[in-house]
Every structure is written in structure tokens, then in C-alpha cells.
Amino acid sequence: MKYVDEYRDRAQAEGCARAIAAITTRPWSIMEVCGGQTHSIVRYGIDELLPEKLTLLHGPGCPVCVTPLELIDKALRIAARPEVIFCSFGDMLRVPGSGGDLFSVKAQGGDVRIVYSPLDALKLARENPQRQVVFFAVGFETTAPANAMAVFQAHAQKIANFSVLVSHVLVPPAIEALLSAPDNRTQAFLAAGHVCTVMGFEEYLPLAKKYRVPIVVTGFEPLDILQGILMCVRQLEEGRAEVENQYTRSVKREGNRPAQELMAKVFRVVARKWRGVGEIPRSGFGLRDEFAAHDAEARFGLVDYHVDEDSECISGQVLRGVRKPRECPAFGGRCTPERPLGATMVSSEGACAAYYQYRRHEQTSITAGKRS
Numbered sequence: 230m231k232y233v234d235e236y237r238d239r240a241q242a243e244g245c246a247r248a249i250a251a252i253t254t255r256p257w258s259i260m261e262v263c264g265g266q267t268h269s270i271v272r273y274g275i276d277e278l279l280p281e282k283l284t285l286l287h288g289p290g291c292p293v294c295v296t297p298l299e300l301i302d303k304a305l306r307i308a309a310r311p312e313v314i315f316c317s318f319g320d321m322l323r324v325p326g327s328g329g330d331l332f333s334v335k336a337q338g339g340d341v342r343i344v345y346s347p348l349d350a351l352k353l354a355r356e357n358p359q360r361q362v363v364f365f366a367v368g369f370e371t372t373a374p375a376n377a378m379a380v381f382q383a384h385a386q387k388i389a390n391f392s393v394l395v396s397h398v399l400v401p402p403a404i405e406a407l408l409s410a411p412d413n414r415t416q417a418f419l420a421a422g423h424v425c426t427v428m429g430f431e432e433y434l435p436l437a438k439k440y441r442v443p444i445v446v447t448g449f450e451p452l453d454i455l456q457g458i459l460m461c462v463r464q465l466e467e468g469r470a471e472v473e474n475q476y477t478r479s480v481k482r483e484g485n486r487p488a489q490e491l492m493a494k495v496f497r498v499v500a501r502k503w504r505g506v507g508e509i510p511r512s513g514f515g516l517r518d519e520f521a522a523h524d525a526e527a528r529f530g531l532v533d534y535h536v537d538e539d540s541e542c543i544s545g546q547v548l549r550g551v552r553k554p555r556e557c558p559a560f561g562g563r564c565t566p567e568r569p570l571g572a573t574m575v576s577s578e579g580a581c582a583a584y585y586q587y588r589r590h591e592q593t594s595i596t597a598g599k600r601s
């Protein structure tokens with residue numbers, strides 16, 4: 230496949246793995262921030278190519294996984310209302326809330342629809358002026374520009390029956406929270422390339438300096454990830470802590486300025502709860518006051534609705550790189566993709582789902598090695 234095959238070349242990947250092994254003299258722990266990178270690592274067995282001294286930790290970069298239980302519950306409550314058309318990307322429909330998921334609301338008669346863009350939801354609002362159309366705006370900085378555009382257009386065109394349930398989270402505050410935690414094990418990060426395509430990487434410079442941690446902006450194909458690991462290990466071995474860009478074909482230092490300007494018009498930075506992690510200050514987006522009329526939480530009286538997280542699911546520890554999915558007692562037994570207990574088993578980017586999909590739970594203790 231043109232433009233992709235060259236990043237999946239086996240000989241080059243093995244050469245890169247040999248280069249990593251040749252310079253690794255000590256144990257190092259590197260976290261890939263993004264769930265898409267986790268899936269590539271597990272799918273292509275990248276961790277199994279690496280020297281024993283290197284440990285890959287799976288990070289919190291799966292937006293579906295970190296959406297807190299109470300926001301899922303709010304979505305369920307809104308979606309169950311007879312006047313509402315509730316629109317979402319497909320991966321949110323099976324995420325369990327306290328009492329079911331969006332599929333179960335749909336099965337009970339709720340008008341829940343899968344859309345491929347927030348602008349599709351806006352179109353539905355235009356076509357159905359007698360209904361309330363709500364879009365579940367979940368994601369990192371990558372999806373925020375399109376969601377900002379939908380709100381901006383709704384506001385400009387006075388489409389009053391359109392609102393968004395906002396669950397936008399930001400990567401740099403999450404990295405800082407991980408680095409500040411007493412149980413932090415991460416010594417270097419592979420930053421998520423697509424987030425940096427939008428945001429650039431200037432906001433990582435103070436983090437690298439303050440915590441003396443290498444951060445390498447990295448893509449998603451196997452060779453991208455191996456090169457990102459090589460760049461991290463090189464820095465660690467040389468005692469450097471810098472921000473470097475492996476994903477130069479997509480990421481510029483300053484990112485996409487027009488997208489950032491649009492986001493800044495519509496959103497303000499707020500504290501956000503992360504599922505299994507808790508509240509992180511200044512770690513997400515909320516709507517600015519000018520756009521408050523399009524805030525679904527306020528429209529449906531759910532601003533002060535709070536619930537506690539499920540105690541059986543240890544996805545918070547998985548998302549912080551403290552535990553691996555197989556270390557969860559429920560993994561592969563009480564918790565499977567068909568009957569998930571937590572969002573990391575549901576999402577296509579969730580670490581638990583990746584381990585299950587690529588049969589990591591069936592490996593013997595010898596083949597599994599220390600990293601799985």
C-alpha cells in the first residue's frame with residue numbers, strides 16, 4: 230500500500246531494533262502516550278523486538294477510555310429523553326456506564342445515532358428543528374477543531390436545538406500528572422503524533438526541562454514507533470532530556486495555527502476528570518460563556534451530577550502505566566470485549582482490548598516475557 234508499506238518494512242524494523250539493542254546499556258521505561266501507538270505495538274509485536282532492558286508502558290491517550298463514568302451516565306440520561314437525537318462516534322456506544330451503555334438505551338427506544346463528524350449532527354439539527362440534537366464531543370486535541378467548528382457554526386447560524394456534551398481532554402497536563410505521581414515509572418515519552426499535528430510541540434518543552442524527561446513526537450506505524458524508541462533511548466543513554474520530532478512528515482513545531490485559533494474561540498481550558506485517574510487541573514476543554522447555550526450538560530440540568538468509579542476495574546492503573554492489562558484479575562474472564570467492565574476493554578485504542586485482540590492473554594509465561 231503506497232505511503233504505508235515503507236513504514237512497515239520488516240528488514241528496516243529489525244535493523245532499527247538492532248540499533249536500539251546496540252545502544253541500550255541500562256533498564257529504561259518508555260511510555261507511548263497514545264492508544265493508537267499501543268495497538269501498533271501489540272499488533273506488530275514491537276515490544277517483543279526490543280531488548281529485555283527496555284519496558285514499554287501504555288499511557289492514557291485513549292479518549293474513550295479516559296471519559297469518566299459520570300459523563301457516560303450523563304450521555305445515557307440525555308439519550309434516553311424522547312425529544313433527543315443523541316449523536317456519537319461509534320466507539321462510545323459500548324462504553325459501560327453505571328446502568329448500561331448507549332446501545333442499551335437505543336435498544337430501549339432511545340434515538341441514538343452513529344455519525345462520522347460533528348457536522349453530520351449539526352445537519353441533523355437543521356433538518357429536525359422540533360428535536361434536540363446532542364453530539365457527544367469526546368477526544369483529545371485532535372478532534373477538538375472539528376467539534377469547535379460545529380459549535381461555532383451552530384452559534385453563527387442560530388441553530389438553537391444543537392448542543393454538545395463536551396469531554397475534551399488535553400495531553401500535556403496528563404503527562405505532567407503522570408510525572409508528578411509518586412508511583413511514576415516513566416523515564417521518557419513517545420508523544421502522540423496526531424495531537425502534535427494540531428498543537429505542535431512547543432508546550433512539551435517546559436515539561437522536558439522541568440522533569441528532565443525526553444519526549445519524542447512519534448507517529449503510529451511500526452517504523453515510526455521503533456525510530457521514536459531509538460531516539461528516546463539515545464537521549465536517555467546520553468543523559469539528555471529534549472523534545473525531538475520523529476513525525477516530521479506531519480508535525481510542525483507550531484502545529485496548525487488556524488485550528489488552534491478556532492479552538493481558542495470556542496473552548497476554554499478547565500479542570501477535567503479522567504476515568505480511573507481523577508481530576509487533573511487545566512486538563513480539558515469546556516465551552517466558553519459565549520457558546521454556553523450549546524452546552525448539553527446545562528441544557529439538561531446535569532452539571533452537578535456526580536458518580537463514583539467502579540472499584541473492580543483497574544483501568545486507571547493501566548492508563549497510568551502502573552499495571553499491565555493482564556495484571557487485572559478480571560482480564561479475559563469477567564472482562565472481555567463482549568462483556569467489558571471498563572472502557573479500556575471497549576475502545577479500539579484501549580490497552581486491554583489490544584491485549585485481548587492480539588491474544589496476549591493466551592501467551593505462555595515464557596513467550597510473554599516481562600513486557601506483556
Ligand code: SF4
Pocket residue numbers: 541542543544547554557558559560561564565569570571572573574575581
Ligand atoms: S481488563 Fe477490564 S476490568 Fe480490568 S482494567 Fe481492563 S477494562 Fe478494567
